[in-house]
Amino acid sequence: xxxxxxxxxxxxxxxxxALTLPVSVVVVVHCGAALPRTTVLPLQRAYxxxxxxxxxxxxxxxxxxxxxxLQSVAGGVVDFSVExxxxxxxxGLYFTKVKLGSPPKVFNVQIDTGSDVLWVTCSSCSDCPKxxxxxxxxxxxxxxxxxxxxxxxxxxxxxxxxxxxxxxxCPPQSNQCSYSFQYGDGxxxxxxxxxxxxxxxxxxxxxxxxxxxxxxxxxxxxxxSGDLTKSDKAIDGIFGFGGGELSVVSQLSSRxxxxxxxxxxxxxxxxxxxxxxxxxxxxxxxxxxPLVPSQPHYNLNLQSIAVNGQPLAIDPAVFATTNNRGTxxxxxxxxxxxxxxxxxxxxxxxxxxxxxxxxxIISKGRQCFLVSSSLSETFPPVSLNxxxxxxxxxxxxxxxxxxxxxxGAALWCIGFEKAQEGVSILGDLxxxxxxxxxxxxxxRIGWAPYDCSLSVNVSVTSGKDxxxxxxxxxxxxxxRDMLLELLPIGLIILIMHVARAAGFxxx
Numbered sequence: 466x467x468x469x470x471x472x473x474x475x476x477x478x479x480x481x482x483a484l485t486l487p488v489s490v491v492v493v494v495h496c497g498a499a500l501p502r503t504t505v506l507p508l509q510r511a512y513x514x515x516x517x518x519x520x521x522x523x524x525x526x527x528x529x530x531x532x533x534x535l536q537s538v539a540g541g542v543v544d545f546s547v548e549x550x551x552x553x554x555x556x557g558l559y560f561t562k563v564k565l566g567s568p569p570k571v572f573n574v575q576i577d578t579g580s581d582v583l584w585v586t587c588s589s590c591s592d593c594p595k596x597x598x599x600x601x602x603x604x605x606x607x608x609x610x611x612x613x614x615x616x617x618x619x620x621x622x623x624x625x626x627x628x629x630x631x632x633x634x635c636p637p638q639s640n641q642c643s644y645s646f647q648y649g650d651g652x653x654x655x656x657x658x659x660x661x662x663x664x665x666x667x668x669x670x671x672x673x674x675x676x677x678x679x680x681x682x683x684x685x686x687x688x689x690s691g692d693l694t695k696s697d698k699a700i701d702g703i704f705g706f707g708g709g710e711l712s713v714v715s716q717l718s719s720r721x722x723x724x725x726x727x728x729x730x731x732x733x734x735x736x737x738x739x740x741x742x743x744x745x746x747x748x749x750x751x752x753x754x755p756l757v758p759s760q761p762h763y764n765l766n767l768q769s770i771a772v773n774g775q776p777l778a779i780d781p782a783v784f785a786t787t788n789n790r791g792t793x794x795x796x797x798x799x800x801x802x803x804x805x806x807x808x809x810x811x812x813x814x815x816x817x818x819x820x821x822x823x824x825x826i827i828s829k830g831r832q833c834f835l836v837s838s839s840l841s842e843t844f845p846p847v848s849l850n851x852x853x854x855x856x857x858x859x860x861x862x863x864x865x866x867x868x869x870x871x872x873g874a875a876l877w878c879i880g881f882e883k884a885q886e887g888v889s890i891l892g893d894l895x896x897x898x899x900x901x902x903x904x905x906x907x908x909r910i911g912w913a914p915y916d917c918s919l920s921v922n923v924s925v926t927s928g929k930d931x932x933x934x935x936x937x938x939x940x941x942x943x944x945r946d947m948l949l950e951l952l953p954i955g956l957i958i959l960i961m962h963v964a965r966a967a968g969f970x971x972x
Contacts, residue, residue: 541667541675542744542923543723547576549599550737551893553866556599557799559731559893560700561741564664565683566611572604572701576729576741577797578763578903579890580646581709584684585702587656593689594699604701606685608659617642617658617682623711624658644684649798649890652691654703656684663713667723668744668923681716703797707762708905714743718905724924725906729796732917733862733897739917746900747922753904753911754851757786763903765910766852767792767889770807772814773845779807783887790887794901794910798892801864802884811847812879815864818845826876828868833878835871849895857912863895 549559559576565585572585586593588605597603608614617624619635624642634643641657664678686702693699705712706727718725728746732739740746757764767784770777783806784792790804803811812832816825822843824835836843844861851857866880880894900921902911915921 541677541723542742543665543667543717544674545665545741545743547729547731547739547741548573548737551731551733551799551897552737553799554868556698556737557893558698558700559737559739559796561704563704565606566661567613568611569662569664569678570604570606570611572606573599573601574702574704575700575797576706577703577795578706579793579795579797580648580703580705581707581712581715582644582646582684582705583681583702583713584646584654584656584686584705586689587685587687590656590687590689592694593686594694594696596696597699598697599700601700603699606659608661608685611661613662613680615660617660623682646684648691650692652693653689654684654686654693655688656686658682659685679717679720679722681713682711683713706796706903709761714905717743726902726904728900728902728921728923729896730900730915730917730921731796731893731897735918740921742923745902745904745924747924748900748913748915750913751900751902751911752853752855752913753902753909754853754855756908756910757791758908760786760791762791763794763910764791765794767849768852769850770811771848771850772811773818774848775814777807777810777814779810783807784889787887792889792891794896795890795892796896798890799894800866800880800882801892801894802882802888802890804884804887804889807889808881808883811881815844815847815879819843823877824874826871828876828878831878833868833876835874836877837874840865840877849891855911857895857899858914859895860898863897866894 545561545563547559547561549556551557551559560573561576563572563574563583563585564570565572574583574585585606586603588607590605593605595603608616618640619625619642620640621642624635634645635641636643639657643655643657645653645655647653660680660682662678663681663683664676667675667677684702706714709715714723714725714727717723723743724745726745727743728741730740730746731737754765757766764786766786768781770779783790783804786792816832819825819834822838826833826835834843840861844865846861847859847864849857849859861877864880865877867875868878869876884890898914898917899912900915900917904911
């Protein structure tokens with residue numbers, strides 16, 4: 466028998482029944498001209514009334530149940546807001562908001578594809594910044610104020626599996642699973658791991674955005690050093706989008722809550738901002754290059770650099786990935802760093818190309834130019850060429866930074882730095898104004914030029930591909946979509962399970 470799309474009246478009845486009947490749910494399904502068929506499904510309590518049950522056991526059971534429910538509606542795309550900019554003279558970083566704990570509390574955290582762990586500042590951190598020059602109010606995480614918070618113990622398998630890779634440690638005087646991270650800029654953080662609810666907006670289908678949550682493990686920072694201690698650009702923490710076991714991307718995708726992919730589009734002009742999703746942004750012009758396997762970071766095989774279409778005389782071996790060489794995609798780095806054997810030819814080629822239309826000048830040890838005309842008329846395009854034939858085309862604004870005006874002319878400086886080690890790092894300067902897709906399931910990264918102030922299409926995979934406009938979700942006038950938008954996600958899931966249990970496909 467061909468199943469008909471249930472009318473809105475039936476779905477509203479079902480929703481009310483689910484809310485008002487504590488013992489059983491009555492499902493009435495009309496199929497064609499047949500008489501209504503009624504199915505009564507008894508709902509049994511897991512624990513008899515009056516029986517005393519350990520609250521910790523109940524919480525553990527509920528957490529496991531939530532994970533199973535979320536997994537049953539797998540394929541949703543999680544949408545995060547983006548603030549900040551790549552301009553080092555303004556902010557020099559991109560950040561998003563995360564809601565943690567019960568009741569949820571909002572934290573501003575830097576978007577960092579160069580590290581794995583999400584961490585926020587603990588309320589017990591005495592020397593951490595209390596104010597921020599970014600115009601945001603700093604928040605501090607207090608596990609004792611959250612009803613869903615758990616400390617990760619040293620005996621946890623998650624803790625013991627990370628000892629080598631994540632600098633995890635278990636002090637003899639404590640049973641808390643602790644960590645100590647050191648970043649490339651010399652800053653660092655020390656703290657311990659906790660598990661708590663992460664709240665997010667999930668795009669689950671056409672015109673449906675659901676408020677949802679899932680327990681995740683993250684760091685609670687009790688000590689910070691280096692630039693992390695400075696108030697001018699202080700932030701609540703760092704959101705690591707790496708591929709390690711402890712990254713939020715890995716935690717959610719391993720449970721089937723989100724796809725094994727994430728994407729961002731970082732806006733370079735105006736006030737910055739952009740788009741960040743756990744899922745895949747769709748754009749026909751995206752080109753892909755395979756990730757170098759078995760690396761702790763997102764390493765790509767950079768093969769050559771061309772200026773104005775002319776390949777530079779650089780030995781491809783300087784880009785080869787080894788223990789201390791390679792090319793990394795890192796949104797936590799503001800500028801871009803090239804190994805010396807590539808940096809010098811690049812700067813020389815740019816200087817030679819514009820010597821007739823701009824005035825070269827050294828400012829604070831950096832190669833700069835006095836420019837009287839537009840950048841596009843003065844500076845050449847640059848292309849970074851990767852394995853698989855994928856080319857990243859850079860406009861002048863994506864390898865230069867504007868530092869001011871001198872003698873009536875604009876002063877632009879090369880925004881690439883000479884790498885101190887053998888690792889080249891592609892930071893926000895070149896990542897901006899492009900869609901980037903980290904397709905971890907297929908082990909590849911793709912990109913395409915894009916105006917990140919516009920909306921994007923994302924793929925929601927739930928047995929088939931559905932294409933959603935994540936920036937401007939257009940509401941359907943159908944009774945189904947209007948009802949789904951009004952119902953809470955838990956009730957939607959209940960309706961789906963009850964209908965399926967009665968032998969009828971849901972919608």
